[in-house]
Amino acid sequence: MTVFQDQPNPSAVLLRAGELVVQNLPVPELGPTDVLVNIKATGICGSDIHYFAHGRNGNIVVKEPLVMGHESSGEIVAIGSAVQSLKPGDRVAVEPGVTCRTCNMCKSGLYNLCPDVAFAATPPVHGTLCRYYKHPEDLCFKLPDNVSYEEGALVEPLSVGLYSIERGNVKVGDRVIIFGAGPVGLLCAAAAKAAGAACVMIADIAPSRLKFAASYYTDVQILLDKPSPNEPNIEYARRTATRILEDYGGYADCVLDCTGVETCVQLAVLLTKNGGAAVLVGLGASIQALPVDEIANRQVDIRGIRRYCNVSTRYSIAEPRSDQCQAAHYTHLYNESSQGSISALQGSKGWCHQDTN
Structure with missing residues (x-):
């Protein structure tokens, strides 16, 4: 009592x-x-x-x-x-x-x-x-x-970002693409930069989110268009992946999907380099179609993430960076x-x- x-x-x-x-x-x-x-x-x-x-x-x-x-x-x-x-x-x-x-x-x-x-x-x-x-x-x-x-x-959602980057094995000098410029995507971007990523790209359909992301630990902001009427998801994903590969310098070492949207999960696979990791951070529909040929033939690792564990957040938050809160x-x-x-x-x-x- x-x-x-x-x-x-x-x-x-x-x-x-x-x-x-x-x-x-x-x-x-x-x-x-x-x-x-x-x-x-x-x-x-x-x-x-x-x-x-x-x-x-x-x-x-x-x-x-x-x-x-x-x-x-x-x-x-x-x-x-x-x-x-x-x-x-x-x-x-x-x-x-x-x-x-x-x-x-x-x-x-x-x-x-x-x-x-x-x-x-x-x-x-x-x-x-x-x-x-x-x-x-x-x-x-x-x-x-x-x-x-x-x-x-x-600290709690930042832990998700840190664990996502750990699951993606992001290292110094890596290229990282993140789908979804919401708070979790932004915190993944901050965690990727903290891990030493040389280039962090973030993609979203909302210009306002990308405008904010430009000031928050991202090097490149990619505005996604919407699928054409009756366009199959995988066709949209392949078309968009081709554009991103041509416009932004090729595959990424790690791609993180923070949306759970099927097209973005497909894009995560299509944009991951041979032997790289696609990390599924967002949770969407329980059943989704994936380009299995890309996963198998290019040895793309699909890695799930369940919240976080044993992250060292408490050792890093003392650094005086008030902009963390802006996410x-x-x-x-x-x-x-x-x-x-x-x-x-x-x-x-x-x-x-x-x-x-």
Whole structure:
């Protein structure tokens, strides 16, 4: 029992597709190794938007009321009896997946593949878009003084970018192409540059996104056209790949698709060099057509990514680069009103800023 048990805990609760309300939920009781985090900033992920718009994300369906959010940072306000590494007043980023810690995947270090992971805002596990959130001590990471809460919330999607680049084996001097200039694509670009990539190209159908990307760790911005009426996806992909190869200097060592769109997945294969890696970061339709001849004959490695694991984000975020936060440039204040949360969820991606209590 903490002094916060009787405090209000306004939480953004998804009742069903399109219906989001703010409810006052009980402040959770702490176990010996838990901490209570006063959430200060939460990002809106693509999965949040899927749950809000459709009541599902892929084959994961919202069947009961669900607190949204998993990209969060905040201040420790209470600790369990056995907590040693954190204290009230510490500013932390939250790693939102709690694994079993005992299965073969966890023991091998690939804890992101734990079959029993309880991930925030993934039904039936409640998320972080609330005032007070309980979490294990060892999954909360201290933020340096020069890192804001907004940047701290970006540590989670930045981890996706870092792990994607690791899965793609991006090295110093590599050429990288990224499909999708949204926040995850931009953070993949930042991670690629940090890994030493010589040329990072990013492609999107939205000129506004490419305009922003031009100032954010990308060397080349490629505006994609849309398929012609009745044009098969693979024909569009082959036509577009030919144009990109001719206009931008050939194949890439690694191509990352951050969209999940079938044509972009096909393009990722077609634009990867012989023996290179195409990394599937975005999640789209469960069944998609791929140019298997290209994959087999050119030995293109198709690599999936399941969130992240063992990334060294906490060792790099202390560098004073406030522009990291610009990746989520859609901003909305969350003043404990359901309309505020709905506005953010209807945007492409954004922030819900908690109040200062």
